Amino acid sequence: xxxxxxxxxxxxxxxxxxxxxxxxxxxxxxxxxxxxxxxxxxxxxxxxxxxxxxxxxxxxxxxxxxxxxxxxxxxxxxxxxxxxxxxxxxxxxxxxxxxxxxxxxxxxxxxxxxxxxxxxxxxxxxxxxxxxxxxxxxxxxxxxxxxxxxxxxxxxxxxxxxxxxxxxxxxxxxxxxxxxxxxxxxxxxxxxxxxxxxxxxxxxxxxxxxxxxxxxxxxxxxxxxxxxxxxxxxxxxxxxxxxxxxx
Numbered sequence: 626x627x628x629x630x631x632x633x634x635x636x637x638x639x640x641x642x643x644x645x646x647x648x649x650x651x652x653x654x655x656x657x658x659x660x661x662x663x664x665x666x667x668x669x670x671x672x673x674x675x676x677x678x679x680x681x682x683x684x685x686x687x688x689x690x691x692x693x694x695x696x697x698x699x700x701x702x703x704x705x706x707x708x709x710x711x712x713x714x715x716x717x718x719x720x721x722x723x724x725x726x727x728x729x730x731x732x733x734x735x736x737x738x739x740x741x742x743x744x745x746x747x748x749x750x751x752x753x754x755x756x757x758x759x760x761x762x763x764x765x766x767x768x769x770x771x772x773x774x775x776x777x778x779x780x781x782x783x784x785x786x787x788x789x790x791x792x793x794x795x796x797x798x799x800x801x802x803x804x805x806x807x808x809x810x811x812x813x814x815x816x817x818x819x820x821x822x823x824x825x826x827x828x829x830x831x832x833x834x835x836x837x838x839x840x841x842x843x844x845x846x847x848x849x850x851x852x853x854x855x856x857x858x859x860x861x862x863x864x865x866x867x868x869x870x871x872x
Contacts, residue, residue: 626654626718628661634849634860635714635743640664646712648700648734649720653680656695659716660687668709670698700730711739718747719856725826728838735843741865744845750857751829758829768822780818788818832857 632638645659650669653676659667667690669680674697681695698705700717701724715738721730731746738744751758768779789795803814832852836859839845845861 626658628658631655631658632662634851634858635745636849637662640714643713644668646709646715646737648715648717648737649676649723650680650695651676651720653683653695655716655718656680656693657683657687659714660690660693664714665692667693668712669693669695672697672699700724700733701726703733706733706737709737711737711742713739713742714745715742716745718745718858719749721746722749722828722830723824723826727828727830731835731838732842735839735845738843738845738861738863740863742863743848744839744861744863745859746835747856747858748830748835749827749855750852751831752857753853754829754855762827762829765822765825765827769825776819776822779822780815783818783822830857835859 632640640659640662641664643664644666645656645664645668647656647659647667647669650656650671653669656667656669669684671677671680677695677697684690684693684695687693700706700721715734717734721727721734724730727748731748734746735744754761764779768776771779784799785791788799806812806814806817832850835857836847836850839861840847844864846864847859848862849858849860851858
């Protein structure tokens, strides 16, 4: 995500005066976007050591800014989160549904939002996934339990059914998509296929259930929601006087 795209969804011209907590930083591109958007303080953490190293490399390429910290952490580790305090912008894109305890992860992350702060998350949506969430959860379980040879077969099956739509005449269009993705984002099609099939643990969330959960538990107000893609993006705002501190 670029700084422009991040700011566009947030409805802001910059992140000056705001701090940014990146839960599940992955490649580090989202934290870099926050840095480019002039966030005053950035804290990036991920459970995966390789992701931590990748984010740290991006931080190094950005000039080792002292206001950007990168470390290993777990959104399900309450003691770790407690040490982080609260943040004016808590961000987690495509991460919380891979923890094995999605609703607990959402709750833990929401606790890190400062009064009046923003909560920007993206979750795989059960409202748009096809054929169904149950179908894909079964595929993912079988892929992770399969032998290397069986996994290759499942990858070819995925390309035939979903990449080509069972129509060999769609091959030129698929090749163009692969080229465009590689050129525009530097992404490998086969890596994407393996990531999708092998992404486990994994949960899907109903869009309205997410809105209701954060309203009921934290009194968060939905500011903006972007639907229709695999992941639904949500932007919430915390009340200035959170429920836990009210008389």
